[in-house]
Amino acid sequence: MNKKELGLGLLLLVIAAVTGAINPAFLSLVNLLNMANLIGLFGVFALGEGLVIITGGIDLSLGSMFALLGVIFIDLLTTYQVPWPLALLAVLLGGLVLGAIQGFLVTRLKMQPFIVTLCGLLIYRGAARYYTSDSTRGFGYGDEAATLSSIASGNVAGIPNTFILLIILALVLGVVLHRSVYGRWLYAVGKNEEAARFSGINTNLVIATAYIISGLLAGVSTVLFVFYTNSVSPSSFGNFYELYAIAAAVLGGCSLRGGEGSILGIVLGTALLQVLQNLVNILGIPNSLNFAVMGTVILIGVLADHQLQARRRRKMALAGLARTAPRSTLEGQQSAAPHGVGALPVRTGDQA
């Protein structure tokens, strides 16, 4: 755990403690489990968004993807009476394919991720509304997918399955991102795509894979949300959800310039956002201020992080200077290899 995540975790605890002190209902088991469920729901696709952001891209299409995949999912189960495992598979595949198409457009056709996924946002939403003639789809009274429903919205020993799923996915993706070769490539590509390419990394594949994972996780989230709301209204289902994911990732330490961020950070970011939402309700702050509170906290969080980082860099530069100084004179006397001296101008440059 690095400092950034530690800070975020502390912030989370402080906010929870203060809110709990003002209104103990915040810390009641019911409320905590409810928050855990929401954190699970919003965390799953935030993980995918985080991966895309680490490549230096962005995925704006997630919310619309939920609507499109959601209406198809319900239609498959109700209208076409498809067995739920097949319907589930279809939705997951659907998310994967949409992600793959976006990844293809970004990497092969060199389109900007913002534009590609903005168009995705518009197209998927439009397709969902056209497909349903703008009418809400629901499960009615049948129990078309009782098994899946109980998995998606059930709990184990009271802990919501969505939250458990998030933890499992976070652990898996944490290993992928922080321990695997792919994860290393992802950071390298996000920081410097050209140098990665010059090192023989198939950068297009690495980036496209991030979009594919994001699409797949969007498929998973679709199913979770469908069983959370039990119906899909194509014009509003999932609206703005991509922004929650982006906010969570940024709050969790991802840089929109790419190459930075961690799975733990994204999970903590999601948790913080949900806690804030909950806090607004619990403390009786007018609900209309919901977004404003979220925006303010993100703004302050990112600002504070920048300030802290700048301070750390200054400190490091100074430490670097102090460290090289004695070494360089030593080498100068040995006269063979004056490299310590060679290292200096870079640092004095930082100073100026």
Place this chain on the structure above:
Amino acid sequence: MAEILFELAGISKSYPGVMALDDVSLRVYRREVLGLIGENGAGKSTLMRVLGGVIAPSEGVIRIGGTERVRMTVNEATQAGIAFVHQELNLFENLDVAANVFIGRERLVGGPLKLVDDAEMRARVTPLLEQLGADFSPDTLVDNLSIAERQLVEIAKALSIDARVIIMDEPTSSLTISETERLLEVIADLKAHGISVIYISHRLSEIMTCADRVVVLRDGRTVGELARDRLSHAAMIRLMIGRDLKALHTPPKRPPQPGGCDIVGLVTSAFPDRQIDLSVRHGEILGLAGLVGAGRTSLARAAFGIDPPLGGEIRIDNAPVEVASPRDAIRQGIYLMPEDRKKSGLVLELPIRENVTLASLLNYARMWLVSGPAERKVSTEQVRRLSIKVPSIDMEAVTLSGGNQQKVVLGKWLSMQPRVMFFDEPTRGVDVGAKSEIYALMRELADQGVAIVMISSDMEEVIGVSDRIAVMHEGSVSGVLERPQFSEYNVLQLAIGQAPETVEAAAP
């Protein structure tokens, strides 16, 4: 000599833990070219920043035009007639030449509307460009100019503020041989117009050509001053590094072995109507000279699969190899040390350890999971073998000096099995000591049987390091020189497409 333009006396600059400048004194006279040399980190750039008013000295005084002061602001330095031509050019590529020259001091019309008077600015820039012998007009977008032309824009900018001294920091590091000569002519012309130039360069032959006087810095101190009549390579190098430079060329331990890399009729996307034929044997360093834009980098990029070749063949030990991507090339043992190490060679924000293994990470992984110990082991080995000066392999590459960064890029490839290596300007921006280390490493690699192609615009390097020199001209190889034929004259002749004195014809 003539009047003193300004004088720095007893200048010191200390940062916590380090003396960047230690009691340095420097005079600049009117109408002179002052060469300022020293290894990277000797304090040249810091001294020039003091002069430009960018940083304040800790001690010492600056005397300009009869006044004495302890520090200057950037504006005061500009008013005193001090102008910079930066190493990394500070121009706006999306604006035209005139707009760049007048950036921040735009001529305005329209009274309170404050509209920019393009016509007026262009009219003022035209004579400056003429004076510099530039063949582009003030309304050309800087984006369309070559680096040499951009430099002229910077010089025009200096002239437009009536600069009395122009400081040029490594002005030729990205220039071709002929562009360099042009720049030296421009400098002579500036001098004739009464302008002084402080010329900072690692390239001693340029200093020899243009400087009236040379000041040598080492470890933040002035270690010597050489008048024009006492200038020599050996004298300068002795002062810079405090030791004599050994003869540059180390012959191979054994004659080049048969086999190697043959490039046959290769067509690059930069020159679709030209073919390149080139051979480099195992154990040989082939220098690849030519003007910038002659197709040398395009050749390297094609052979490394960055811009896959449009036609022709690459053979290693007579077996054709397919290079459609860098991955293919790496699999075949063809590696490239790119020209721009910060952009293409390194991920600066990643630690040294991760940069070293970036191209071969799968070798240090089991089931796609990176093995920390294996990775640390190979990185530590490379750091030791290349004597990269760094406290820890977990330091970000960005904190290293140019020479050490270059060695990290080298370490990335040496941790694998090179068969053919392209070095594109391997010592650009690298200090003298690290340079000779890189040369020694190249020779060591060659002696291990690697075929080495070294692209270089530095004549001393091309002639001193290569076993053979191939010269490119407008997209194809115009000739190959063997060691007895090596001379600056011959390389230059071939580079401009003419026959050298005696030369073997290029490979058919």
